[in-house]
Amino acid sequence: MVNFLIFGPPGSGKGTQSVMLAEKFNLLHLSTGDMLRAEIAAGTELGKKMSTIMSKGELVPDEVVIEMIAHKIDGSKAYAGFLFDGFPRTVAQTAELEKMLNDRGMKIDCMLALDVEHDELVKRLIGRAELSGRPDDKDPAVIENRIDVYNEKTLPIINYCNERGLYLPVNGMGTIEDIFGRLVEAMSKII
Ligand code: AP5
Ligand code: MG
Numbered sequence: 001m002v003n004f005l006i007f008g009p010p011g012s013g014k015g016t017q018s019v020m021l022a023e024k025f026n027l028l029h030l031s032t033g034d035m036l037r038a039e040i041a042a043g044t045e046l047g048k049k050m051s052t053i054m055s056k057g058e059l060v061p062d063e064v065v066i067e068m069i070a071h072k073i074d075g076s077k078a079y080a081g082f083l084f085d086g087f088p089r090t091v092a093q094t095a096e097l098e099k100m101l102n103d104r105g106m107k108i109d110c111m112l113a114l115d116v117e118h119d120e121l122v123k124r125l126i127g128r129a130e131l132s133g134r135p136d137d138k139d140p141a142v143i144e145n146r147i148d149v150y151n152e153k154t155l156p157i158i159n160y161c162n163e164r165g166l167y168l169p170v171n172g173m174g175t176i177e178d179i180f181g182r183l184v185e186a187m188s189k190i191i
Contacts, residue, residue, distance in 0.1 A: 004108075004111075006021070008114030010125060013172055015085060025083075026080045032085075035068050058145070062092050062093050089154045089157075090154065121147060125137050
């Protein structure tokens with residue numbers, strides 16, 4: 001199995017690119033954001049608790065997403081590997097993911113980190129607000145908070161991965177197709 005993190009700030013295109021990459025390379029796309037939104041849509045107790053946190057653009061507790069991922073990484077032998085999107089989001093989640101994978105004879109093979117300018121992130125998320133129905137896209141103050149939370153709590157993962165030789169920055173500016181081409185080129189060297 002070959003396991004990738006697709007990493008980047010809110011609006012950097014993680015979800016957009018993951019769907020296309022998962023299909024191209026036969027990877028299982030695991031997005032904790034999508035899993036949490038599915039809990040909310042299903043009206044579960046967990047979903048109700050998490051929706052307030054998510055609508056403010058704050059991170060949900062590490063244990064919640066770690067447990068969700070742990071349930072998904074067993075029994076997926078049909079895939080060539082995993083593509084983790086929006087997870088991990090803290091150094092603690094990263095260390096836990098490494099442990100979960102190591103315990104199963106796997107590892108994180110590469111972190112693909114999308115670099116996108118701040119104003120472009122805001123533009124993309126505001127553009128998505130009408131279509132997505134996501135409460136965290138509707139309010140510009142919440143978008144800014146998501147970016148702040150990313151800079152404070154998520155960005156340190158780059159150092160963690162860089163120290164382990166896993167960090168691979170990818171230019172995330174340009175068209176969806178151009179960025180897909182860059183990611184495919186980078187991943188083809190690893191797979
Ligand atoms: P999550 O769902 O992960 O959201 P996010 O990180 O804020 O990122 P987005 O999904 O908004 O952006 P994206 O990078 O996927 O971009 P996309 O491809 O959609 O998390 C939501 C919340 O859940 C968090 O705030 C937190 O509360 C909670 N959560 C989730 N995971 C967690 C975790 N591990 N720990 C704790 N809490 C967690 O693109 C955005 C838009 O831009 C789209 O409209 C797209 O069409 C457009 N677009 C994409 N690429 C381009 C391009 N090249 N040019 C023009 N437009 C483009
Ligand atoms: Mg996403």
